[in-house]
Amino acid sequence: xxxxxxxxxxxxxxxxxxxxxxxxxxxxxxxxxxxxxxxxxxxxxxxxxxxxxxxxxxxxxxxxxxxxxxxxxxxxxxxxxxxxxxxxxxxxxxxxxxxxxxxxxxxxxxxxxxxxxxxx
Amino acid sequence: xxxxxxxxxxxxxxxxxxxxxxxxxxxxxxxxxxxxxxxxxxxxxxxxxxxxxxxxxxxxxxxxxxxxxxxxxxxxxxxxxxxxxxxxxxxxxxxxxxxxxxxxxxxxxxxxxxxxxxxxxxxxxxxxxxxxxxxxxxxxxx
Numbered sequence: 001x002x003x004x005x006x007x008x009x010x011x012x013x014x015x016x017x018x019x020x021x022x023x024x025x026x027x028x029x030x031x032x033x034x035x036x037x038x039x040x041x042x043x044x045x046x047x048x049x050x051x052x053x054x055x056x057x058x059x060x061x062x063x064x065x066x067x068x069x070x071x072x073x074x075x076x077x078x079x080x081x082x083x084x085x086x087x088x089x090x091x092x093x094x095x096x097x098x099x100x101x102x103x104x105x106x107x108x109x110x111x112x113x114x115x116x117x118x119x120x
Numbered sequence: 121x122x123x124x125x126x127x128x129x130x131x132x133x134x135x136x137x138x139x140x141x142x143x144x145x146x147x148x149x150x151x152x153x154x155x156x157x158x159x160x161x162x163x164x165x166x167x168x169x170x171x172x173x174x175x176x177x178x179x180x181x182x183x184x185x186x187x188x189x190x191x192x193x194x195x196x197x198x199x200x201x202x203x204x205x206x207x208x209x210x211x212x213x214x215x216x217x218x219x220x221x222x223x224x225x226x227x228x229x230x231x232x233x234x235x236x237x238x239x240x241x242x243x244x245x246x247x248x249x250x251x252x253x254x255x256x257x258x259x260x261x262x
Binding site: 016 | 121126129130133163166167169170171173174175176185
């Protein structure tokens with residue numbers, strides 16, 4: 001069975017696309033979250049091997065969610081999904097404990113490369 | 121990757137965000153000094169930008185990006201919205217809706233955005249003429 005993944009993004013469109021890319025590559029999508037708060041709750045509940053995390057989300061943003069998840073599990077493997085022009089925020093996310101990032105628009109091959117890097 | 125399978129989802133979700141934008145603009149018009157509408161509109165436009173770029177709709181993404189840039193500067197400036205700014209954002213939201221419809225119909229090139237893009241850039245320069253946009257790299261959502 002493939003690695004388990006939690007997909008976090010406020011847009012259903014993005015969650016669907018990321019889930020499709022990963023599921024087609026053999027990953028098991030165990031949950032989805034549309035806010036940072038949900039991401040933290042679902043991480044604790046589902047203990048996924050990988051998290052994809054959007055930066056801009058309502059309620060709690062992706063960077064704060066990374067901080068909360070890493071506080072709970074310092075070994076969490078989180079891949080940030082950012083839009084163009086968010087370099088400063090990507091740096092902040094990495095400092096907060098995210099392992100790597102991909103930039104929208106997503107190319108399936110780039111997403112999978114980044115996922116492999118994060119999973120080591 | 122066949123993107124056409126996501127077009128309907130893109131259209132439905134974009135429309136939701138555009139409706140939210142229009143509602144938030146009305147809220148903002150009632151209370152031009154309130155900080156909440158600008159953050160909500162920024163998030164909605166940002167989401168549309170990411171989705172449009174993923175679908176390959178470059179003109180939609182470009183329009184959303186310039187709206188985001190103006191909103192980011194307005195938010196950082198923390199000054200009340202002028203009537204002129206609000207009317208421009210209503211117009212830009214309408215243009216975004218049209219550009220999205222045309223793009224999904226495969227007619228993105230017919231979207232006439234020149235004037236609204238220029239007006240957005242002019243307004244952004246007016247909101248924050250110097251050292252604009254704070255951190256390098258454009259709009260962000262810290």
